[in-house]
Amino acid sequence: MPDIAISADKLTRRFGKFTAVDEISFEIPYGAIFGFLGANGAGKSTTIRMLCGILAPTSGNGKVGGFDVQTQPEQIKGVIGYVSQRFSLYSDLNVIENLNFYGRIYGLEGNTLSGRIKEALDLTGLAPFQKRLAGDLSGGMKQKLAVANAILHHPKIIFLDEPTAGLDPLSRRSIWELLYQLAEGGTSLFVTTHYMEEAERCNTIAFISQGKILKIGAPVDLKAGLQGQILEVTCRPLMKASHLFSTLEGVAGVTVYGTTLNLNVTDPPSVEARVRAAAGKEGVQVTSIRSIPASLEDVFSDLDTKNQGGFSSQQLESKKQ
Amino acid sequence: MKIIKAIAYKEIIHILRDRRTLMLIILMPMMQLMIYGYGINTDVKHLSTYVYDQDRTYLSRRLINAFTQSQYFTVTLQANSLQEMYKALDKGSAKAALIIPPNFTGDLLKKKGAQMQMIIDGTDSTPATVALNSSQAIVNAFMQSEKLIPVQVLPIDFRPRLWYNPDLKSTYFMLPGLIGLVLQFLVPMITASAIVREKERGNIEQLLVTPIKPYELILGKILPYIAIGVLIAGSIITVMHLLFVVPIHGSVLTLFFMTLIFLVVCLGIGLWASTVADNQQQASQIVMFFAMPSILLSGFIFPREAMPLWVHHIGYLIPMTYFLKMVRGIILKGLGFMDLIDQVWPLLLMAALVILFSIKRFSKRMT
Numbered sequence: 001m002p003d004i005a006i007s008a009d010k011l012t013r014r015f016g017k018f019t020a021v022d023e024i025s026f027e028i029p030y031g032a033i034f035g036f037l038g039a040n041g042a043g044k045s046t047t048i049r050m051l052c053g054i055l056a057p058t059s060g061n062g063k064v065g066g067f068d069v070q071t072q073p074e075q076i077k078g079v080i081g082y083v084s085q086r087f088s089l090y091s092d093l094n095v096i097e098n099l100n101f102y103g104r105i106y107g108l109e110g111n112t113l114s115g116r117i118k119e120a121l122d123l124t125g126l127a128p129f130q131k132r133l134a135g136d137l138s139g140g141m142k143q144k145l146a147v148a149n150a151i152l153h154h155p156k157i158i159f160l161d162e163p164t165a166g167l168d169p170l171s172r173r174s175i176w177e178l179l180y181q182l183a184e185g186g187t188s189l190f191v192t193t194h195y196m197e198e199a200e201r202c203n204t205i206a207f208i209s210q211g212k213i214l215k216i217g218a219p220v221d222l223k224a225g226l227q228g229q230i231l232e233v234t235c236r237p238l239m240k241a242s243h244l245f246s247t248l249e250g251v252a253g254v255t256v257y258g259t260t261l262n263l264n265v266t267d268p269p270s271v272e273a274r275v276r277a278a279a280g281k282e283g284v285q286v287t288s289i290r291s292i293p294a295s296l297e298d299v300f301s302d303l304d305t306k307n308q309g310g311f312s313s314q315q316l317e318s319k320k321q
Numbered sequence: 322m323k324i325i326k327a328i329a330y331k332e333i334i335h336i337l338r339d340r341r342t343l344m345l346i347i348l349m350p351m352m353q354l355m356i357y358g359y360g361i362n363t364d365v366k367h368l369s370t371y372v373y374d375q376d377r378t379y380l381s382r383r384l385i386n387a388f389t390q391s392q393y394f395t396v397t398l399q400a401n402s403l404q405e406m407y408k409a410l411d412k413g414s415a416k417a418a419l420i421i422p423p424n425f426t427g428d429l430l431k432k433k434g435a436q437m438q439m440i441i442d443g444t445d446s447t448p449a450t451v452a453l454n455s456s457q458a459i460v461n462a463f464m465q466s467e468k469l470i471p472v473q474v475l476p477i478d479f480r481p482r483l484w485y486n487p488d489l490k491s492t493y494f495m496l497p498g499l500i501g502l503v504l505q506f507l508v509p510m511i512t513a514s515a516i517v518r519e520k521e522r523g524n525i526e527q528l529l530v531t532p533i534k535p536y537e538l539i540l541g542k543i544l545p546y547i548a549i550g551v552l553i554a555g556s557i558i559t560v561m562h563l564l565f566v567v568p569i570h571g572s573v574l575t576l577f578f579m580t581l582i583f584l585v586v587c588l589g590i591g592l593w594a595s596t597v598a599d600n601q602q603q604a605s606q607i608v609m610f611f612a613m614p615s616i617l618l619s620g621f622i623f624p625r626e627a628m629p630l631w632v633h634h635i636g637y638l639i640p641m642t643y644f645l646k647m648v649r650g651i652i653l654k655g656l657g658f659m660d661l662i663d664q665v666w667p668l669l670l671m672a673a674l675v676i677l678f679s680i681k682r683f684s685k686r687m688t
Contacts, residue, residue, distance in 0.1 A: 082530040088523040104327035
């Protein structure tokens with residue numbers, strides 16, 4: 001088995017004149033968690049659909065589990081697991097019945113099937129709820145069932161489309177613990193998410209906007225790229241200051257964090273002087289200014305400025321719950 | 322094959338858990354049977370009749386008696402004036418009125434040509450026609466039995482006879498057709514709902530990324546509904562035969578086979594509706610849209626022979642037209658497979674077309 005689980009080489013999909021996915025390329029090794037980030041409509045779902053073998057690419061190549069997305073979509077379906085964003089199992093079937101059904105769809109039966117179901121139930125902690133109708137499960141348990149369902153046939157590759165959207169922090173954490181366990185077992189996970197702290201948990205993340213991958217790399221490396229460029233300004237009134245500072249020379253972006261502003265700047269000492277001067281003139285009260293390490297949110301905000309109009313941090317912001 | 326079995330098994334769980342559909346499947350056929358068996362009876366009998374007998378003789382009473390004994394008319398009131406009768410006809414409390422003038426017997430005996438009149442409410446043409454014809458027959462029979470006209474030897478001894486349904490019972494005609502009506506309504510409705518439901522609830526999203534092939538999904542989902550259709554047809558036939566005593570002259574096996582062909586057509590319609598509709602409500606509206614002309618133009622109630630030619634031709638495009646001929650032919654006339662070949666091939670053709678077309682559409686929608 002090759003080391004690369006999923007690869008894309010200039011993968012492109014057009015719908016008429018609209019290019020949903022524009023020559024994206026990446027490689028994901030087995031055992032890695034790949035975070036795919038982007039606003040709604042950026043091309044995330046189209047990419048997943050192409051890699052899952054349900055949508056043919058217009059051009060470019062892609063391989064999933066060693067199978068070609070252009071020519072072997074049916075083989076791909078047999079070796080991947082999929083957890084959709086919206087709960088799409090049968091709510092009028094109980095946990096066991098759902099697992100039984102999907103297990104059989106993947107050709108499992110008899111003792112193998114019951115063994116796999118037990119294994120999946122144990123892993124997800126759903127064993128006590130096996131007779132409960134899927135529709136009566138809590139949001140977190142529904143997602144766990146979806147994961148249990150996706151691992152029945154022991155796929156080496158699992159696609160998860162916003163698996164934690166709308167879940168409480170505790171459920172989100174337990175889903176991620178589950179994902180780590182799977183990755184440790186050598187499964188590669190392709191995860192889309194809107195949560196920054198979840199993106200931090202991935203081995204590699206890619207930002208997609210308007211069908212193009214803007215940046216790709218390990219979270220640490222991406223943040224390191226912005227080292228020494230983030231100034232945290234504590235000031236009042238916040239919104240007025242935010243607008244004011246964003247017009248200053250050398251400020252690439254301003255992000256509001258509770259009671260502080262993060263300024264993405266090119267030359268910290270000179271910007272700091274300009275900030276203080278402007279604040280004094282416009283009646284903004286600055287309590288402190290300090291240089292801080294970049295967060296993924298800052299990486300977003302940086303991309304936003306460099307890719308005006310396409311990548312909107314406001315849009316991503318509103319997605320945070 | 323295993324995948325189809327898994328889908329069919331899952332579908333059966335859906336059906337058993339869905340109380341509303343289950344009730345529909347059980348209650349609708351029985352309700353229709355009761356309505357058409359007991360309620361909608363087009364046999365004209367016991368027509369409420371007012372009599373204004375001004376003659377009041379032995380002969381006039383014998384005449385009234387002849388009307389009553391025919392069972393077509395029931396004398397509900399002896400009226401005392403013409404006014405009273407007209408009022409009753411206006412109000413609808415009388416459907417027919419018999420007027421015998423004062424000198425009826427006198428004129429008869431003097432061979433002067435006695436007169437009498439019958440007024441029939443012609444609002445509803447079917448019972449009116451029956452009443453008109455039977456009143457004629459009753460009076461003719463009365464004249465013969467009272468020896469008021471000489472017994473003649475007619476140059477043509479004409480003996481019309483009614484075959485297949487000699488008592489002209491409308492249940493014999495309606496109830497076999499009911500199999501078609503119920504299947505035509507119920508089967509496409511539940512099939513379309515079952516498929517659209519997967520779309521509506523997002524289940525299809527998960528199924529798409531599995532190695533299921535479109536034809537496996539369709540077959541797996543359809544098979545349980547074929548079974549249900551057969552059960553429905555079987556229960557209607559049983560109740561029809563045992564409760565309403567409709568004799569079954571033909572082979573039950575042939576009937577079963579024909580029902581199966583018709584079922585496939587119905588399933589195809591449901592499948593097609595599911596590819597057009599986005600939700601269950603739309604699906605049932607589409608099914609209704611197709612079921613209505615089927616009821617009206619197939620000859621289920623209204624004879625197709627009476628329709629204008631172009632409407633009559635439209636009837637040939639309706640699957641139920643053929644199926645009705647089959648069930649009525651098998652149940653009432655005892656026809657066999659070869660007698661019905663003219664109905665079998667168009668229905669088979671329709672089944673093949675609608676299934677091929679809808680599977681193609683369905684596969685397209687799936688990818």
